[in-house]
Amino acid sequence: MVEMRANNVDLSSGAQLGVAPGNVHSHLELLADMGRDFATSQDLETTLTRAVQRITDYVDAEAGALFMLSPCGQKLGCDACVGPVEITGLEIAADQGIVGFCVQNDSGRIVRDVANDPDFNAAVDDETGFKTKSILCAPMSVKGERIGAIELINKRGGDGLFDNDDLNLLQALSVSAGLAVLNARMSAELVEQERVKRELELAAEIQRSLLPEEKESDFPVKGVNLPARVVSGDFYDFYPLDDGRVAFTLGDVSGKGMNAALMMAKSASLLRCLGKSIKEPGRLLTLVNEEICETATRGMFVTLVHGIYDPASGYVRLANAGHEPPLFCARDGSFRALEAEAPPLGISPALIDEDGFPETELNLDGGRLFVFTDGVTEGYVADGVELGIEGLKALITANAGSDAQEIMNEVRDRIGGTGNALRDDVTLLAIDDSRAVHTSDVAVGAAEPGATDAPGEKIFQLRVTAKANRLRLIRNTVRETASFCGFSEDDTRDIVLAVDEACQNVIRHAYGHEGEGDIAIEFRHRPDAMILYIRDFADPVDISKIKPRDLDDLRPGGLGTHLIGEVMDEVDFLPPPIDGGNLLRLVKKIEG
Amino acid sequence: MEHQLSVAGSALVIAFTGDIDLQTSPDARKALLALVGKGQPILVDLSGVGYIDSSGVASLVECLQSVKKSGQKLVLVSVSDGALRVLQLARLDRVFTICATLDEGVAAVE
Numbered sequence: 001m002v003e004m005r006a007n008n009v010d011l012s013s014g015a016q017l018g019v020a021p022g023n024v025h026s027h028l029e030l031l032a033d034m035g036r037d038f039a040t041s042q043d044l045e046t047t048l049t050r051a052v053q054r055i056t057d058y059v060d061a062e063a064g065a066l067f068m069l070s071p072c073g074q075k076l077g078c079d080a081c082v083g084p085v086e087i088t089g090l091e092i093a094a095d096q097g098i099v100g101f102c103v104q105n106d107s108g109r110i111v112r113d114v115a116n117d118p119d120f121n122a123a124v125d126d127e128t129g130f131k132t133k134s135i136l137c138a139p140m141s142v143k144g145e146r147i148g149a150i151e152l153i154n155k156r157g158g159d160g161l162f163d164n165d166d167l168n169l170l171q172a173l174s175v176s177a178g179l180a181v182l183n184a185r186m187s188a189e190l191v192e193q194e195r196v197k198r199e200l201e202l203a204a205e206i207q208r209s210l211l212p213e214e215k216e217s218d219f220p221v222k223g224v225n226l227p228a229r230v231v232s233g234d235f236y237d238f239y240p241l242d243d244g245r246v247a248f249t250l251g252d253v254s255g256k257g258m259n260a261a262l263m264m265a266k267s268a269s270l271l272r273c274l275g276k277s278i279k280e281p282g283r284l285l286t287l288v289n290e291e292i293c294e295t296a297t298r299g300m301f302v303t304l305v306h307g308i309y310d311p312a313s314g315y316v317r318l319a320n321a322g323h324e325p326p327l328f329c330a331r332d333g334s335f336r337a338l339e340a341e342a343p344p345l346g347i348s349p350a351l352i353d354e355d356g357f358p359e360t361e362l363n364l365d366g367g368r369l370f371v372f373t374d375g376v377t378e379g380y381v382a383d384g385v386e387l388g389i390e391g392l393k394a395l396i397t398a399n400a401g402s403d404a405q406e407i408m409n410e411v412r413d414r415i416g417g418t419g420n421a422l423r424d425d426v427t428l429l430a431i432d433d434s435r436a437v438h439t440s441d442v443a444v445g446a447a448e449p450g451a452t453d454a455p456g457e458k459i460f461q462l463r464v465t466a467k468a469n470r471l472r473l474i475r476n477t478v479r480e481t482a483s484f485c486g487f488s489e490d491d492t493r494d495i496v497l498a499v500d501e502a503c504q505n506v507i508r509h510a511y512g513h514e515g516e517g518d519i520a521i522e523f524r525h526r527p528d529a530m531i532l533y534i535r536d537f538a539d540p541v542d543i544s545k546i547k548p549r550d551l552d553d554l555r556p557g558g559l560g561t562h563l564i565g566e567v568m569d570e571v572d573f574l575p576p577p578i579d580g581g582n583l584l585r586l587v588k589k590i591e592g
Numbered sequence: 593m594e595h596q597l598s599v600a601g602s603a604l605v606i607a608f609t610g611d612i613d614l615q616t617s618p619d620a621r622k623a624l625l626a627l628v629g630k631g632q633p634i635l636v637d638l639s640g641v642g643y644i645d646s647s648g649v650a651s652l653v654e655c656l657q658s659v660k661k662s663g664q665k666l667v668l669v670s671v672s673d674g675a676l677r678v679l680q681l682a683r684l685d686r687v688f689t690i691c692a693t694l695d696e697g698v699a700a701v702e
Contacts, residue, residue, distance in 0.1 A: 468615035559646035
């Protein structure tokens with residue numbers, strides 16, 4: 001402030017000392033000085049007022065005013081003024097008066113006698129009582145962008161007329177004032193942009209924290225995510241369940257902006273929270289779908305794959321809500337796509353029948369399952385060339401010897417490494433069964449009593465969720481298998497009954513609730529008999545408590561074990577397999 | 593599994609078709625118990641039941657017990673081979689009155 005006041009004094013004293021306005025050296029000094037003031041000022045309004053004051057003093061005019069064009073371009077408003085009449089805040093139409101003329105035509109103007117100029121607008125004089133005689137006006141504009149104008153009124157001294165020298169000086173000053181205004185506006189915009197960017201980065205950080213932490217390198221499920229923008233509408237997740245299986249999810253929210261990111265956060269949280277207790281992918285998606293339909297923004301939806309992988313058996317059970325078909329790469333290198341059978345989440349709960357989202361079961365058997373978003377197949381690997389599903393298969397095949405994580409990194413780098421902006425988020429998830437040692441084959445780990453017993457030839461193995469609505473499927477399978485082994489119609493009917501009752505016991509007594517785990521059945525064939533192993537993965541059941549009920553006791557339930565004993569030749573609970581659960585062996589002799 | 597209701601003589605007839613298993617027996621049980629306490633004899637037609645398991649049999653037993661308490665009669669008619677086999681295995685063929693045809697059932701409860 002002290003320095004500024006000193007400048008003012010210098011300047012006015014210079015003017016008072018009668019330094020010729022045409023003095024180029026003095027002009028330059030003034031311009032340099034004011035330019036410096038603009039460059040260092042933190043407060044644009046004060047600086048502009050000071051500039052008007054100094055130019056008015058320097059040119060020796062009675063009054064000066066600075067007009068700014070409104071953002072809409074319709075009005076000119078007085079932002080700063082010096083002189084006998086205060087007009088700060090005054091607004092005129094953008095094409096009114098000499099100021100309007102200069103702004104519209106982007107040119108300076110000297111009006112020696114306003115009385116002879118048709119453009120002069122006398123309304124302000126009429127209102128303020130000020131008497132305007134002559135005007136000097138120069139526009140503020142930068143690269144064709146009109147900002148406003150500075151106007152000086154009534155030159156004092158000499159002939160009382162502004163000259164070209166005055167106009168040149170005012171024009172030079174207007175340009176630097178215009179630049180200062182533009183700079184201030186741009187830096188305000190920058191500050192705002194910076195703030196939005198910081199918020200986006202915070203959102204992205206929270207999003208990254210929603211992705212699962214990297215597990216040890218032999219963990220069978222892995223993922224990668226490369227957002228197209230700061231935030232992403234894609235997500236993946238995986239977490240071990242308390243029974244040793246691993247749940248996994250990969251989803252893609254429609255859209256790519258902040259709304260998609262928020263929807264992603266909601267979907268991911270719901271799935272992770274509920275997925276730890278609901279271990280049926282179809283039922284989980286049904287619940288999450290209902291929740292999202294209830295609260296989602298119209299027109300937003302989520303395509304999603306959720307599944308559970310059992311490292312002990314190599315089985316994957318998954319449900320697909322309108323998502324890209326996951327790609328299964330078998331141990332022999334062949335591919336198979338698993339098509340979606342249900343619409344995306346967030347469309348309508350009414351589209352889903354009472355059984356929930358359909359589930360697909362797949363034995364990975366040493367292979368790998370890749371789940372990915374369309375950002376992968378539609379990603380550009382060269383100008384205008386999409387990776388495509390065949391390109392993805394080729395990359396998987398070419399890197400077959402690599403770890404699944406390395407394969408996915410390769411895919412990500414191919415799409416992300418072209419130097420072009422990504423078209424969409426790139427997200428992949430792999431379930432890798434190639435290193436797993438499967439211990440849950442039905443009879444594996446069972447110490448067979450009477451080791452001399454030839455276990456026979458394995459015909460068939462079935463593994464389904466322990467649910468009442470799967471019993472019909474089990475019965476049909478048993479019927480066909482028994483018939484294949486040469487049993488009579490009556491014997492076949494009895495075997496069907498025995499297996500059905502045994503599976504009911506698993507559902508009702510071993511698990512206690514529907515859908516808590518799986519039932520596995522292995523069918524073996526000997527020339528003289530069929531042997532069935534029925535296995536569950538529940539806590540071991542106290543065999544001593546499983547007794548046929550007294551038939552005189554007609555209470556509901558409890559008949560099952562009796563019926564099994566009636567129709568089968570041998571019924572044995574075997575010691576639990578090494579990885580837990582219960583194992584029942586049923587033998588039915590083939591009547592010669 | 594489905595069921596159909598009709599009247600034959602003085603009796604209410606409930607005819608089941610399909611499998612009565614762990615999944616469907618709760619519905620069968622509900623349908624049966626709804627007929628208890630109406631005073632009329634009940635004929636349960638099992639000709640269309642290809643499969644019945646222990647939970648289905650238990651529903652029949654529960655209904656029979658309720659019917660006896662309310663002084664009604666309950667007769668199984670036209671029992672399919674599959675269902676009869678299970679009833680025999682459970683030794684319930686001696687507990688239930690079983691008639692070969694609907695007409696015999698109607699005559700048995702008159």
